[in-house]
Amino acid sequence: MTRLFNDPADFADEMTEGFADAAARWVQRVPGGVVRATAADEPKVAVVVGGGSGHYPAFGGLVGPGLAHGAVMGNLFASPSAHQAHSVAKVADQGRGVLFSFGNYAGDVLHFGQAQERLRAEGHDVRTVLVTDDIWSAPADQQEKRRGIAGDLVVFKIAGAAAEQGLDLDDVERLARHANARTRSFGVAFGGCTLPGADAPLFTVPEGRMAVGLGIHGEPGIDEVDIPTAAGLAEMFVSKLLEELPEGVSVSGSRVVPILNGLGSVKSEELFVVYRTVHRLLGEAGVTVVEPEVGELCTSFDMAGCSLTLLWLDDELEPLWGAPADSPGYKKGAVAPQRRVEVQVDEAADVLPIGPASAPSQALGTAIAGALADVAEALDEAADELGRMDSIAGDGDHGIGMQRGSHAARDAGRLASEGGAGAETVLVHAAEAWSDRAGGTSGAIWAEILTTVGAALGDDSTPDAGVVARAVREASDAVQAFGKAKVGDKTMVDALVPFAETLAAEVDGGAPLATAWQRATDAAEAAAQATADLVATLGRARSHGDKSLGTPDPGAVSFALVCRTVHRALAGATATK
Amino acid sequence: MTRLFNDPADFADEMTEGFADAAARWVQRVPGGVVRATAADEPKVAVVVGGGSGHYPAFGGLVGPGLAHGAVMGNLFASPSAHQAHSVAKVADQGRGVLFSFGNYAGDVLHFGQAQERLRAEGHDVRTVLVTDDIWSAPADQQEKRRGIAGDLVVFKIAGAAAEQGLDLDDVERLARHANARTRSFGVAFGGCTLPGADAPLFTVPEGRMAVGLGIHGEPGIDEVDIPTAAGLAEMFVSKLLEELPEGVSVSGSRVVPILNGLGSVKSEELFVVYRTVHRLLGEAGVTVVEPEVGELCTSFDMAGCSLTLLWLDDELEPLWGAPADSPGYKKGAVAPQRRVEVQVDEAADVLPIGPASAPSQALGTAIAGALADVAEALDEAADELGRMDSIAGDGDHGIGMQRGSHAARDAGRLASEGGAGAETVLVHAAEAWSDRAGGTSGAIWAEILTTVGAALGDDSTPDAGVVARAVREASDAVQAFGKAKVGDKTMVDALVPFAETLAAEVDGGAPLATAWQRATDAAEAAAQATADLVATLGRARSHGDKSLGTPDPGAVSFALVCRTVHRALAGATATK
Known part of the structure; x- marks a missing residue:
């Protein structure tokens, strides 16, 4: 449960403030969220991500060189408003257009959609790529209805790397869409988080049981089973994800990035025990594992749960996944230092x-x-x-x-x-x-x-x-x-x-x-x-x-x-x- | 609680295996723990850290360029054996000597001590710097009796950066000791973790109450109070740590690294709300905050608790804290890629x-x-x-x-x-x-x-x-x-x-x-x-x-x-x- 807060109504604001103080090397606050505190020498396509708060490092923690240019930070588990999305994107745009990317939730789609319309009316080139990696949230033939969970990181990372390389908005959008199409996730949960000031968890799962396919805000899953062993869970994850291949992919000979994501209170040690079997099973299936991630990348406060994401690489995606990134919550390789910039926000105009x-x-x-x-x-x-x-x-x-x-x-x-x-x-x-x-x-x-x-x-x-x-x-x-x-x-x-x-x-x-x-x-x-x-x-x-x-x-x-x-x-x- | 495991008796081994698979870019397994999978062009003093498992990213997650050269990984919450410490250090030594550094716990002191004796008898130059940052574990005039908690990261980081710069063992040891002398931590907890297969948590704290000064394995604290607000906790942390200054330090005008560490299920959002007030209070006290860290750096499975560490910088320590590092669990700045090495371990000799x-x-x-x-x-x-x-x-x-x-x-x-x-x-x-x-x-x-x-x-x-x-x-x-x-x-x-x-x-x-x-x-x-x-x-x-x-x-x-x-x-x- 969440124990440390002041007035629960101020939680999201104070969290954003504390985050911006702690992460001042990477980000600066603007109305509606944060943008990078640094800039490259040449202007780039701006990747702007976002969603409700409570999923750290998603979304503010993923802003920095090689990743997002800005994050719209909504209230707890609530999509940001169109006004917020508009505000962050307007500051982030460097004149080469904006790619909005976020998980496919109705509130986010509505608000980012309104912001996109308003930005376009003001002359900004804006595109949107929804993340739809959660295989349990809709059948395979209705992928556009699927929710976004830890696949967020994949799509943001690919888009951010493409933007960093100087590609134009058409290419950044195309690659983000391509990454989403080759990303699949599967999550389970043992218990829900308790939001600041709430007197009960968002959901409960009976002792010793595990909810299969449950969403990161407690949206109902599709099944409930006894908690398996760590190896059993790894087998469940891998076998199901190997059944649901993206178009044109065959298992054997593929190169895959596995991301074993903790939702909050399933800890690193447990994740490593599960990962041990995931790694072995992928190897046995003839898959080559590339730069895996095990840790907390898209959380839900202290929700007890985890998910496995597979990104099926190809020649375009692999170098983008491997490219350096430096954000408060996700770092990879060596990013050359960039110059600091101070954003001037005309609050009166707003x-x-x-x-x-x-x-x-x-x-x-x-x-x-x-x-x-x-x-x-x-x-x-x-x-x-x-x-x-x-x-x-x-x-x-x-x-x-x-x-x-x-x-x-x-x-x-x-x-x-x-x-x-x-x-x-x-x-x-x-x-x-x-x-x-x-x-x-x-x-x-x-x-x-x-x-x-x-x-x-x-x-x-x-x-x-x-x-x-x-x-x-x-x-x-x-x-x-x-x-x-x-x-x-x-x-x-x-x-x-x-x-x-x-x-x-x-x-x-x-x-x-x-x-x-x-x-x-x-x-x-x-x-x-x-x-x-x-x-x-x-x-x-x-x-x-x-x-x-x-x-x-x-x-x-x-x-x-x-x-x-x-x-x-x-x-x-x-x-x- | 810990829910995902196979046979609880195999947990630590399987965790280490899965960790080494997931982190193969940084580490390779050797008997007793892990060592770096990469090497710099010139030999360096080897910083070897360690302790019981269950504290990820301490200790294996802190191995990589700019940080430790090896980590001795004991069983869950149990110090590694002398044999393990000897084995890891022997592989890690590049001919310029070994600095052992770990938290001050009786079991670790005994085993690393035995390993040091054996290594010295074999001709290795080995020194030891204990981490003693926990101000509640012994009075100020008995600092040598204090436990090590999140200050581990500070001492390892300073030692690792000093080694990376090519300094000799005398200097690396001196700087690590100096970093420890200028590091103070203060922790609180709301509830203990449940180890794999155990049927009860290691300790409990009554609902709505907070244990003050409790150790990361549940060692008794010194007081129990009602859970304060986030701002109240920040005030408690800062006021106490500003009373306990290292020798020769005065608050106003100092430069300080604050590390707000989550023990497991106190999550980033809560930590940021607490950090917001920590940051403000330090500023009001006339302290300049330098490159803070907020996150999970020394955990205790899913224990509900957090700690604040202050590192009081000086001209020697600040560049070492700011130096780049690249490990599975802690990354900073841009580390140039290093060549991969394959360690050959002669198991028969052992x-x-x-x-x-x-x-x-x-x-x-x-x-x-x-x-x-x-x-x-x-x-x-x-x-x-x-x-x-x-x-x-x-x-x-x-x-x-x-x-x-x-x-x-x-x-x-x-x-x-x-x-x-x-x-x-x-x-x-x-x-x-x-x-x-x-x-x-x-x-x-x-x-x-x-x-x-x-x-x-x-x-x-x-x-x-x-x-x-x-x-x-x-x-x-x-x-x-x-x-x-x-x-x-x-x-x-x-x-x-x-x-x-x-x-x-x-x-x-x-x-x-x-x-x-x-x-x-x-x-x-x-x-x-x-x-x-x-x-x-x-x-x-x-x-x-x-x-x-x-x-x-x-x-x-x-x-x-x-x-x-x-x-x-x-x-x-x-x-x-």
Whole structure:
């Protein structure tokens, strides 16, 4: 468990600060993460990696010559925001373009995707290569759905080495993609980590048992077996990975990099005992082992678990794997000293402006800021229950994520309103803050909702019920497009769509806004209840081992809660009028 | 806990094998540990480090250019044997001498000391610098009694860098000693590791509490407090270390290397949060921080704990700390590639010979081999209880150490006897095997006893009771000299001395050997009982927090057990005559 922290809410920030102090030879802080503290003589393609925090040396520890140029560092186990990714990439770009690379998780894909769009609009050449090495997270014919785990290091290393050699963005992207296509990982776990301040581990595995294929945030695995011997685990790892060969690879005669990665509290000595058999089995299969790694390269706090990654080399990849690298958390060979650089960050350029607004829109902005405060309060009360529900099917961070996001939105909304902002500006400031602090998929989606509604309300109009209903409908459409989810997928969309449809129908039928909102909220709550029931069933079924029921997220539940809270604010406003 | 192993008895060997496979770019195996797989163009002073296994990257992970030339790798938490240290140093010596450096633990001091004597007798120039950085393990005016913890890295790094620069043995020794004198550490723990196959952790700390000053093998600390915040722990570390300055150092204006070391399951993120405050506090004290390290540099499996080390730099030490190094577990800067070398080890030269023996001595050798088998069997039964007793005051390995040692002695004794060895040769072979496999202090002491008794018995005489009594008396004297312990120190000496004295008195009084041995055993058992009683009292007192009762080891108990077992063999031999 995590024992050393100050205020758990400050953990990720303080960790990044301490890391930047300790690793000042390699990195310097910029808003959103870190970039290199040194530069080569010639400009290079910038490899920018990232993801949630809690996986050290991924991601900040992999910044330095021969590896990444920058790392976007999100909150604990939560993807960074688009704003963070944009900020780090903008500083890192040396004029030769940016390669984003990160593990394939919905929140990261959303946020880095938004950042990429914004950077491209600003004239940066930006590409993205997702890491998808975890063979248990989706079948072989759906590799694009697979998660990224310790294969991160491989793809970053190959991309970083290619960039260091001065290759252009096309080649760096191609080689990173090629490395990912030739990288496969397989992980197991004996127990989960306990996040700072949490009172229970993210997941547990029964004593003496081992979860097979479990994700690095505790995402459910595919099987549970008795803990094998070290040799038995090595055999399981190697036999499965030798069955899942990349296209065009045959085992015998191949050259392979094995990476035996510890997740946190499986220690070096145990890993070496396992590696002994991995090494022997690869040799017996006719494979030549090249520069293996055994250690902690992509962790999950003190999670008890480990994974084996195989990188199937070819003539292009082998020299890139062998090239020198010098970062706080991964070093190889001899990197010639480079000159130090001091990055100048124009923080003022990053502050959202407050434009002119009409008096009625300012009044509406004040009301919205008040409603945001109510939402934050309601989510404080619900956070534990939301977290508990999320931990059954997901990574357990939904409660804390909604809490962080809504607090930030409340503060930003209040500041904007006090600064004279209209409705749109209050919502846009709140949206940016929510996304920044919450990270994760839900942070991105709530930012999308607030921004879309804000754009419909504007800063100088006095919107009527019809405008509000249309704004909500647009937000519903945007979220479906953006999150690629539809009704029935057991996400927030299950509640958002009936809410938007009921609201529009009621308003069209002549109901006042507060009444229409109440009925729409009833519809959202019905969907939320269905999700809650499914989660409860799933909780019971999981304890009996049935994993066929899918992975509902409690987004519908928190969405309905927000609707109900806003309804109270609306009803109160109507009553006092 | 340690979950991944095959046969726990093979863990250390298999770990070393897997490590050598994974780290073949840096190291190659030799009997007793590893040496570098590369060599510089010119011969250098060889820095040979070592200790028990379970502390990765200490000790094997610190072998490579700019660091150590060889590491002697003992069993889990048990010092290597003199034979191992001799073997590694002999291969590592490039003709410019050897510097032994290791943490100040009784077993390591004994074994490396014996190896040093043997190497010097063979013409090698060998020096030893003990690491004594742990400020809680003895008062400031008894620094020579302090244990070595994460300060190991500092002393090895400075010595390794000095050797790499081509300095001679006098200078390398002086600089290592100087580095040790300017290095101070302070550690805390939240819980102990569970060794492979053990069913309980080496020690526990109550939930929410923190042991202050606890050793890396679970040696008792000096205090227990509530777990502070990360900032609170940083303040505790820094304030205490700034009180304990090396001679001639003043805080303000100094340049210091802080090393925040994780013991196993306190992870990087937590360490960075703690480091953030360490860094700030050092800055506020007027200290300039130079190239800090935050990570796992001297571990204890997955023990939950961490330590802060400060190295107070001067003009000599700073460039040595900053010099490049390239080892499996610690890398710094750019080390130019070196040529690979293949060490040729003459294993045959290392096998003990069996010389000619008289028929009566051969018969006595067979009887001794039989008694050794009885001893191994008796220790099998007693191992758990001995381990339990040792865990109250020590590191809990006495049972398993005696078991490993006696098994090896039994096998070596039988082989020698079957090969026609006389009494002395059987005992010498058994002694070497015991020391090799058991490691630790008790391994060294039992080897000393068997060797001393063997020398008195010879290979061609038919010793009478007087010879045996004198042999035991010599062994008793040798052990007291060698282990620097006297009666009343609550070690094996408490039982050995009355045993030797009673045996001599009874034999002088005309008693037959079996009778004299029985009375001597009675005396040893009385002493053993006193130790057992003290351990029981201590167990009860510890649970009430009284740590003033000292640290008895169960060596007296196992000694009495061996005497009783040998008595049965003697009585049986007498009865069947």
